[in-house]
Amino acid sequence: MSLPSQVKIVEVSPRDGLQNEKQFVDTAIKIELIDRLSATGFQNVEAVSFVSPKWVPQMADGTQVMAGIKRRPGTIYSALVPNMRGFEGAIAAKVDEVVIFGAASEAFSQKNINCSIAESIARFEPVAQAARDAGLRLRGSISCALACPYQGETPVAAVVDVARRMLALGCDEIDVADTIGTGTALRVGQVMRAVTEVVDPARVSGHFHDTYGQALANILAALEAGISIFHSSVAGLGGCPYAKGATGNVATEDVLYMLRGLDIDTGIDLDAVADIGHWISDQIGRKSSSRAGTALAARKAA
Numbered sequence: 001m002s003l004p005s006q007v008k009i010v011e012v013s014p015r016d017g018l019q020n021e022k023q024f025v026d027t028a029i030k031i032e033l034i035d036r037l038s039a040t041g042f043q044n045v046e047a048v049s050f051v052s053p054k055w056v057p058q059m060a061d062g063t064q065v066m067a068g069i070k071r072r073p074g075t076i077y078s079a080l081v082p083n084m085r086g087f088e089g090a091i092a093a094k095v096d097e098v099v100i101f102g103a104a105s106e107a108f109s110q111k112n113i114n115c116s117i118a119e120s121i122a123r124f125e126p127v128a129q130a131a132r133d134a135g136l137r138l139r140g141s142i143s144c145a146l147a148c149p150y151q152g153e154t155p156v157a158a159v160v161d162v163a164r165r166m167l168a169l170g171c172d173e174i175d176v177a178d179t180i181g182t183g184t185a186l187r188v189g190q191v192m193r194a195v196t197e198v199v200d201p202a203r204v205s206g207h208f209h210d211t212y213g214q215a216l217a218n219i220l221a222a223l224e225a226g227i228s229i230f231h232s233s234v235a236g237l238g239g240c241p242y243a244k245g246a247t248g249n250v251a252t253e254d255v256l257y258m259l260r261g262l263d264i265d266t267g268i269d270l271d272a273v274a275d276i277g278h279w280i281s282d283q284i285g286r287k288s289s290s291r292a293g294t295a296l297a298a299r300k301a302a
């Protein structure tokens, strides 16, 4: 088994982790979360989204969040953008990376962004062009790459098709996302191998939710398929408002613990991240769903 010696972790808790919280999380807490994360050395923090506040009210303060953070040189601060209106918000807020987000399932595309897959790609075209003109990084996220809450298992060919279209838009990085966390290692390997036939593996990332407890196994399968970028969220925060029942992203603490055991470098200090996981869980009144984070806290308390 040949695994990479280094992995990039994209920390998504400020956006994917918080977007589904029912209670509005104070802007000051979001800012502190991002600052604490960037201070531990994350190269990429998915900070905000510029989407309709009617659709996702929790993300309504993206402008204020971006204005309040302390930028750490070397950290890429990303924002999800569904259309030109969102792009204008993102550029005014001086984000470093714009994330267009589509789906490999027609039903999810309709529920999440209110348009078909083909319409979403057409909507992303001017965003991609504007991002390139502004010299910003562009990332494309493919939801429901393993399965869809409305349509069931997603055909691999549908994922590859969206990956090709995202590549044609000029995406620097393409996320293969298991939105509802039903994927298992065998299929993750198949999907990743198929996507990396059309996209350079160095530009493909794995975004796994942990609903069925499969995320770490899925990351291992993706590593074996040549993937070296993964998304995760401190304390396993997260969930998508348009994927009912799906739990959070895989916990960053658990991913770091596994990668350390595999002798894979991330440049990120696990203990510092575990402290952040406990701090944010306290702030929003949740129990951390990170097994490693909970174990580390218990050891520290003892």
Ligand SMILES: CC(C)(COP(=O)([O-])OP(=O)([O-])OC[C@H]1O[C@@H](n2cnc3c(N)ncnc32)[C@H](O)[C@@H]1OP(=O)([O-])[O-])[C@@H](O)C(=O)NCCC(=O)NCCSC(=O)C[C@@](C)(O)CC(=O)[O-]
Residues within 6 Å of the ligand: 016, 019, 049, 050, 051, 052, 053, 054, 055, 056, 080, 082, 083, 084, 085, 086, 087, 101, 112, 113, 114, 141, 142, 143, 144, 177, 178, 179, 180, 207, 239, 240, 241, 242
């Ligand atoms: C795409 C739309 C806007 C279409 O929504 P729509 O209703 O079809 O669009 P619209 O153009 O008719 O606009 C409706 C209203 O929203 C406003 N509006 C329109 N655009 C914006 C904008 N950018 N920022 C702020 N406001 C906006 C617009 O001005 C209008 O306001 P009104 O006239 O009614 O007062 C909507 O469906 C939307 O915002 N969806 C976002 C849903 C979302 O954020 N989902 C979660 C993120 S995806 C995810 O979590 C998955 C991922 C990435 O993590 C990977 C994975 O795990 O799968």
